[in-house]
Amino acid sequence: MPFLLRDIVAGGLSLAVVRLYGRAKHMPGREMQIKTARIAVIGFGPRGLGALEALSQRLTGTDGRIQIDIYDPGPHPGAGPNFAPSEPAYCLLNIPNRDIAIRPPKGSRVGHFTEWQDRAVDPDSFPSRAEMGRYLMARREDLFARGFTKTGVTCRVIPAPVARITPEGAGWRVQSESGAEAPYDEVLLTLGQPPAEPDAQWADWQEHAGRREAEVAQAYPAAKLRARAAAWQSKHVAIRGLGLSTYDVLRGLTLAQGGRFDAAGYHASGREPCRILPFSLNGQPPFPKPQAAAFDALFNPTSEETAGFSKAATAAVNAGPEAAPSLISDALLPVVARILAPQNVRVTEIADWLEVEWSDPGTQEQLPPMKALRHGIELAAGEVAPSIGYTLGQVWRKWQDTWRAAFNSRDASPQTAKRLIDFDEGLKRYSYGPPLASARELLALIDAGLVDLSFATNPEITNSAQGWTLQAQGHAAEVSVIVDAVLPAPNLSSISAPPLPDLISQGLLSSLSSDLAAATAPDGTLRARDGRPVTGLCLLGRLALGSVTAVDSLHDCFGQSADRWAQGVIDRLSV
Structure with missing residues (x-):
């Protein structure tokens, strides 16, 4: 059995093979031809989707055969974990409907986000990430069904993580964790934020929790946190972080446990934690966006x-x-x-x-x-x-x-x-502030006595028999649960998930400096440890912070970075 089919059957998913034929830029007066080529995309959330949409617009006028293999073990290709349709509806984007401008590719039947929805949309409201995930998956389905439709190219989703990427001749060999291997001319890494080694503080808390009847938890997946929080009734819970993710955590501890908000404030169900203590280094909540x-x-x-x-x-x-x-x-x-x-x-x-x-x-x-x-x-x-x-x-x-x-x-x-x-x-x-409604919910929870900001500004935290003791300004509080709502910094040295550590050891992936993430060219091409371009091996997204900026925006996934990568592929593969 060919390795691609073997991987997919082993992963329990059906294999959809789709023919594609898109649109490409070329020099005036010149016919563009592409040799037979194989392209691998590692990770398939919004950024991978945006990259393939950009590529589909440029793949035309070639007699060659192109195969695109997408490696992603997740259940929501095109949306990824951050926009999983299975996440709770209370996890909101920090962009109002009026500002969402993720333009669909030419020829798409899905349309803009507000056009795609089957109901009237309040332009000032903030949609859920799950709703955006369903939209992104509709974009993916449309891309596979229409953007990639004509003879010349096949596109496959392989539900397997990638273990290793190594140079082979003028191209690359990709090995999945199942052991299957294949050669490629081009490899694109769109991994988002891979698992990272915990920082010293969190590692200490994990170890301490393992020895006590205390718990540590992650903010996401939010559905998993919501389920765990059902057992935290009457407990004291701390939240590390006071940014956007903290609002999702707060809803998981309150609204998702049966409470409700209205104009009068918050009405508890009795199933919430007894006390919730958010904290950060500076204790400053982000400023909400303008309401109207x-x-x-x-x-x-x-x-x-x-x-x-x-x-x-x-x-x-x-x-x-x-x-x-x-x-x-x-x-x-x-x-x-x-x-x-x-x-x-x-x-x-x-x-x-x-x-x-x-x-x-x-x-x-x-x-x-x-x-x-x-x-x-x-x-x-x-x-x-x-x-x-x-x-x-x-x-x-x-x-x-x-x-x-x-x-x-x-x-x-x-x-x-x-x-x-x-x-x-x-x-x-x-x-990057939250919706005004989210800030008002936090204030309502404080007024209801559930949330306390007394320890918000860089408290001293020590291990205790019950869990941890927070101290600030002469006051102390005991907690038995800490939830981490801090997104790891894009520090390459802390990334633990394959295939990045091995690429670093090979000298193919290097930091721009000790304070910044991966060194890449404008089209995403990696720069090796010695500064030379690593032709055909590209990375897009937050792991390139420093080579690129403002990478945590959904709009960036469908912007000019994707266009530059797609054009770079066409230029390298054109004959």
Whole structure:
């Protein structure tokens, strides 16, 4: 039995072989031809889907035969675990319907996200990740049925993890964990965030929990956490992290246990934990996004301002680390000054804020956690005048596509990349904020006495007989459960899942610097330890942070990075 069929039968899935024939760019006056080729895609969530959609638009005019093999053991190809349709409906995107712009490929019958849904959509509401997952799977089915339909190419899903990738001649050999092997001309890694070794703190807590009647748990899969939380009634639970994932955890501990929210607040079911203690290094909850479209429009840059920012961002990426910040700030200053002009905010105040942000990103908020939460709610609801930071963050959010286009298509020096990445990551407390409704739910849980932010700011945590003791500002609390809601940093050295550690040991995958993730070219081609391009071996996504920016956005999966990879494949395979 051929290895591909053997892998799929062993995995218990039926094999769908689909013929494909897409559309490709070529030089004017030249016919493009592609030799017989084999392409492997390792990991098939939204980024893998976006890459294949981009490739399908370029595969045309060839007499060669192309085989695409997709290696992914997950049950939801095209959606991946983060957007699994099986996840609870209370896990929300942090993008309102009005801002979702994941454009379907040409010829798709699925349409845009809001068009695909079979009901009226509130443009200001935030859809669930499961709903987005169902949409992505519809896009995948349409791609396989229509985008890849004509003679020339076959596409297969192999439900097996990849154990090893090694050079073979001018191409690559991929070995699955079942032992099956095959050669490929091109290999694309779209792995999202693979399992990583736990940091020292979490490893210690895991070991301690194993010796006591205490528990540690992960925020995701949310359905698994919801089931475990059913046994935590009357327990004291801590949550490591105060970012977007924390809101999903809170709903899993409350709403999913039978509680409900209404205009009067939170109504407990009696099945919730006794007390929930979220904490983080700075104790600052992220700022919610503007609630209404009319208020959100206040932060829209003009087309002229966007064009100016595009030029400034391009110059900053090409500049040294000392010059880059001023180029970005000079483009931001007039936009923020225009928006805040009715408040008589001086340009020097905005410049001072930016200077501090560049020198120490993400540290300017000093309000106590409860006051910070209330202030963020007031800002997002338009109940108070926008602050400098909030305004900057919303403008930066609206320039994310422009920012990615400037940064990702060029090779910044590691030093420049580090400064620019830190600035972008720091502004995420504004630009990647949760829905306003989520922040209000957190406040309602606090008012109901279930959640306590007294230990939110970097508490001292020690092991105890019951589990752990949290101490802050002279107060102490005992917890017997800790939930981890912190996404691991894209640190290559901590990745434990194949095939990445082996690629690192071969010198084929290397970090851009000690502070950044994988070194890649603009089309995703890996750069080896010695800096040379590793032709035909590509990586897209957050594991390339530093070579690319703003990678945690769903929009990035279907943007120019996917286009550049697809065009690179065509260019390398064209005769």
